[in-house]
Amino acid sequence: MQIYLAPLQGLTDWIFRESFYEHIGQFDKTFSPFIRVQDGEFYRPSQCNDILPEHNTFQKPVPQFLGNDVVSFQCFENFCLQHNYTEANINMGCPFPIVVNKGMGGGILSHPELVAQLLQRIFEVTKLKISIKCRLGKDHVSEFEQLIPIFNDFPLEEIIIHPRVAKQQYKGEVDLEAFAQSASKLKHQVCYNGDILSIADIDKIKNLCPQVDRFMIGRGILQNPFLLAEIKPQNLTQEEKVNMLRDFHLSVIERCKLKYSGDLHLLKRFEEFWSYHALGFEDGRKIYKQVKKCTTLTKYEGIIFKAINDLE
Numbered sequence: 001m002q003i004y005l006a007p008l009q010g011l012t013d014w015i016f017r018e019s020f021y022e023h024i025g026q027f028d029k030t031f032s033p034f035i036r037v038q039d040g041e042f043y044r045p046s047q048c049n050d051i052l053p054e055h056n057t058f059q060k061p062v063p064q065f066l067g068n069d070v071v072s073f074q075c076f077e078n079f080c081l082q083h084n085y086t087e088a089n090i091n092m093g094c095p096f097p098i099v100v101n102k103g104m105g106g107g108i109l110s111h112p113e114l115v116a117q118l119l120q121r122i123f124e125v126t127k128l129k130i131s132i133k134c135r136l137g138k139d140h141v142s143e144f145e146q147l148i149p150i151f152n153d154f155p156l157e158e159i160i161i162h163p164r165v166a167k168q169q170y171k172g173e174v175d176l177e178a179f180a181q182s183a184s185k186l187k188h189q190v191c192y193n194g195d196i197l198s199i200a201d202i203d204k205i206k207n208l209c210p211q212v213d214r215f216m217i218g219r220g221i222l223q224n225p226f227l228l229a230e231i232k233p234q235n236l237t238q239e240e241k242v243n244m245l246r247d248f249h250l251s252v253i254e255r256c257k258l259k260y261s262g263d264l265h266l267l268k269r270f271e272e273f274w275s276y277h278a279l280g281f282e283d284g285r286k287i288y289k290q291v292k293k294c295t296t297l298t299k300y301e302g303i304i305f306k307a308i309n310d311l312e
Helices: 014-023 045-051 070-082 105-110 112-125 141-152 176-185 199-208 219-223 227-231 238-259 263-280 284-293 297-309
Strands: 002-005 035-038 064-066 087-092 129-135 159-162 190-193 214-217
Touching (some): 002 190, 014 238, 035 045, 035 070, 064 070, 070 087, 070 112, 087 105, 087 112, 105 129, 141 176, 159 176, 176 190, 176 199, 199 227, 214 219, 219 227, 219 263, 238 263, 238 297, 263 297, 284 297
Parallel strands (some): 035 064, 064 087, 087 129
């Protein structure tokens, strides 16, 4: 069984990945948050910083492309090749309206002819191994039926499926039945992604789809960083967990100081992280409220390290 780290914008970037690898554990694969390219130009060139070699000393991620034309993909690929990457992931799952309405991410899934055209043109020119991260459709899971024969026509490395449609964003239940039906029809290795918070969640999927042995976890790891150790499994004492978690947070803070200027920029990032991370603490709601009220890094450190020390 392989466990992947999901690409979450502003959360599981190089700062998180490097700190996690160094102090908590190693995923079988990690993926960069998407790098958006439009009309052959990087939408935000700063997104490229996430895959620079100097930011990925422990484990290189699979760079993720967000776009819908081959010229943009070639711009992205050239950057990847320049830094010795061998694999790329195409994002066909981002559910946010600003992306979907431009026919990118999950927005392309309701246009199978465009998916086929994009993949055809990419595979005519690419030197990279290509995987796809997608949803079951833009508006309806029935849309995936038309995509299956298209995906099966290309030599994809793997297909990572989040079993919601883009319209849902992250609301409502994942559709495990639709996922199981789709996975059984795909010729490629399939990785499951979505709402994995425990080993029981993985067992439920494996019972439905015994052939699926790859799982991508995002928010579940933010909530419980030791979920990876539980799955592997790795037996850790409570003292070891506390020390590892403390070192992880120290590392994140130090790396954030290299990226952000001023306490307020750091604190904004930490606030979003703790909206998930606090769920793993008994008094998480209280901790999260305190983090949200922080105005200085010193106050933030006092709050979170007290919470971590109290776990002993």
